[in-house]
Amino acid sequence: MTQNIDKDLQRFKQIVRGKVRGNLRKYITHGEMLGRKGREVVSIPVPNIEIPHFRHGKKGSGGSGQGEGEVGQSLGPGEPEEGTGEAGNEAGRHIREVEVPLEELAAMLGEELVLPNIIPKGAETLVSQKDRYNSVRQVGPDSLRHFKRTYKKALKRQIATGQYNPSKPMVVPNRDDTVYKSWTTISEPQANAVILYLMDISGSMGEEQKEIVRTTAFWINAWISSQYNGLQKRYIVHDAMAHEVDEETFFRIRESGGTRISSAYGKAIQVLEQSYPVEDWNIYIFQFSDGDNWGDDNRECLNMLKDKLLPVCNLFCYGQVESPYGSGEYVRELMGLEDSWNNVALSLIEDKQGIYECIKDFLGTGK
Known part of the structure; x- marks a missing residue:
């Protein structure tokens, strides 16, 4: 049963x-x-x-059916058509x-x-220490007593000395029989990753745009977490100035004013240099914006990407979220980088339906 x-x-x-x-x-x-x-x-x-099942008619309400019948036709007699009959008292579908x-x-x-699996870098340089219980010893705390081996050792002793009686089997370990679990500490390569999320929070980025970013980030986190032993996330927001914030603030904060994307890149460079050596960490940067940027700032942004960020990243992704207030110009500045850098991915997200293709554009590279 x-x-x-x-x-x-x-x-x-x-x-x-x-x-x-x-x-x-x-x-x-x-x-x-x-x-x-x-x-x-x-x-x-x-x-x-709904699990398929037979529905029985009332007792004595008819005989066996005749003829070919139609697809979906009820087997019971006299059942009302859908949408007709008296009001019911049963709960609806939940x-x-x-x-x-x-x-x-x-x-x-x-x-x-x-999606292709990611091949991490730095797997041989970051090492984690783990304890494995793979041996026994004669001393130890009671919580680590190895019962199976202890009783097996006691049984062998009693058989060898003639103390064991098969008709009345009883095994009584003594102090010399008792063994305890023991461990060895081993070092294992560990591939860790860090994601830096950068988002424009100027007045042109509304709640709908932020919801798109939040949903996209959820799936990015789910996939990259499945590919690494450890994953850290850092969040940077910017208008004309950049600040590092926690996850909740990242998706809720809203400000107004101008947009200077180079400020976010500067903060990202600072975070990486202070906490994430490139030889040890797999680095991912996901930037979201509606494409607005202060005109003279574009050249500075490209220089920072080429000199500081792209050389250390596994992947740099830029998602441009459609907004009725954004110019959408910045993605054009980045298009030339795709030809010379194989770790750059760009995606245009017109609405929530575009999230699907955006995730594929970003994570389909296998970087």
């Missing part, structure tokens, strides 16, 4: 996962799970799943919250967008 229940549960989970996979593009573009995430799982709303591990969600994203 238990095995049948387990099989049914596994089958139901497969159906649910299939439902999530089938609607993944909708979740990507609309961000329906945002705000429902924990540290390791995400709650995704999916419609209730939305079910399904918890999906972030790792599994990232795998779905990779399959949906056909």
Whole structure:
């Protein structure tokens, strides 16, 4: 009975996962799970799943059916057509919250967008220390007592000395029989990554534009986290001046004034030089803007990219979010970099439907 229940549960989970996979593009573009995430799982709303079943008519209400019938025709007699009949008293269909591990969600994203796995750099230079219990010793605390080996050793001793009675089996370990788990500390290569998010918060970037950035960043984090042992995220906002902020502030702050993109690049350079040596870290920069920039600042931006940022980045991505108030000119300044730098990816995001292609433009490079 238990095995049948387990099989049914596994089958139901497969159906649910299939439902999530089938609607993944909708979740990507609309961000329906945002705000429902924990540290390791995400709650995704999916419609209730109807399992096919027979519906029996009333007792004695008819005989066997005759003829070919039509697709979808009811097997029961006299059932009212949809939308007719008296008011019902049953509950309607509800939305079910399904918890999906972030790792599994990232795998779905990779399959949906056909994303290549990332090959990290620096895997041999960052080292983490881990303790593994792979041996035993004669002394140790009771919490590390190895019961199986202790009783096996006691059994061997009793058999060798003739103390073991098969008809009345009893194994009593003594102090010499007791062994304890022991560990060795090993060093393992660890590939770490850092993401720098840069966003224009001038008056032309409205709430809709920020929601697009927030949704895109969620999926970027999910995929890159699945590719590295450790991931850190830093957030930089700017108008004419740049500031480093926390994640919540990054998506909520709004200011007005001019736009000077070079200020964000300067802050990014400062963060990297202080905390993330290029030989040890895989560095990703994702910049979002509506394309406005102070005219004389474009040349300074290109120089900072070529001299300081692009040489140290695994990937530099610029997403230009459509805004009725932005000029959209800055992406043209960056187009020439794609020909000379293979770690540059650009994407134009007209609305929420453009998030899907933006993620593919950014992460499809496999950098």
